[in-house]
Amino acid sequence: MKTIKIATDFSETPLGRYPTDGDFNGTRFREEFLLPALTTEGKVAVDIDDVEGYGSSFLDEAFGGLVRKGHFTVGALKNKLDIQYHRPEFKMYRDLVWKYIDEARPEKGK
Amino acid sequence: MWISIVWFLTKLGGYAVYISPPIAGVIVGALIIQRYWVSRANESTLIGYLAKQLDDLVDETLEYWSLDWSGDKKIDEENRRRARVLEQRIKGAIKNLTSALIQYSKLYCKNVDFTPLMVEVSDACTGDAFETDDKRGPDRGRYLTIVNAAHRVRWQLFARLV
Numbered sequence: 001m002k003t004i005k006i007a008t009d010f011s012e013t014p015l016g017r018y019p020t021d022g023d024f025n026g027t028r029f030r031e032e033f034l035l036p037a038l039t040t041e042g043k044v045a046v047d048i049d050d051v052e053g054y055g056s057s058f059l060d061e062a063f064g065g066l067v068r069k070g071h072f073t074v075g076a077l078k079n080k081l082d083i084q085y086h087r088p089e090f091k092m093y094r095d096l097v098w099k100y101i102d103e104a105r106p107e108k109g110k
Numbered sequence: 111m112w113i114s115i116v117w118f119l120t121k122l123g124g125y126a127v128y129i130s131p132p133i134a135g136v137i138v139g140a141l142i143i144q145r146y147w148v149s150r151a152n153e154s155t156l157i158g159y160l161a162k163q164l165d166d167l168v169d170e171t172l173e174y175w176s177l178d179w180s181g182d183k184k185i186d187e188e189n190r191r192r193a194r195v196l197e198q199r200i201k202g203a204i205k206n207l208t209s210a211l212i213q214y215s216k217l218y219c220k221n222v223d224f225t226p227l228m229v230e231v232s233d234a235c236t237g238d239a240f241e242t243d244d245k246r247g248p249d250r251g252r253y254l255t256i257v258n259a260a261h262r263v264r265w266q267l268f269a270r271l272v
Contacts, residue, residue: 022241053201054236057239089209092228
């Protein structure tokens, strides 16, 4: 199982949805980190600890975008994706990730 | 205080056998009641602090979603800069408030989990176009969602005072 630690592998200060919002946006994390790992590995663990704080827009784009862009179904992500945290305040972000995945619907034509 | 009690009991002589248990009961009872009220007062102070943090978060978030940088004038650029500052303050405030609520819950109400309520707050405050660089005007539709999400946390806290 591959583990991606956002704070060390990506950024301690991820922000925004789109490439125009900055270097460490949700689209880039999805396309360059999550998607390659999820397509080549059986299971992927994402460690969300030690980041200064997440905007919901980043989490929605990075994780909910996997379903919206038609890369994976909600059911497939439940089997493949494991969101990990150790510090209790990050439980909220774990719950947000699954909320956005659960609420995401594939865009038309995807 | 204890020396005075011992002195008082020695002065009573044989009667001390009869009145010592009630006196001990009164002292222990008073200590328990005092401990209870001190704990309630501390909890009340902490709830006041958490409510203030929540109010500050709501104020800054409402200001953020009121900012207009839809045009190309100087004021739009100033608003965009102000928004960049508020974004980081709002994210930090949500994380800190979540930590404080977890600590509060551990100390005073282990059966209450604030996480689902803070998920709503975070979604309301930092969802959709938060931190996006697109030109945009105020999002008035979001005001009520933010205020209602914050109210749910506030009422959960104030319910502990009743």
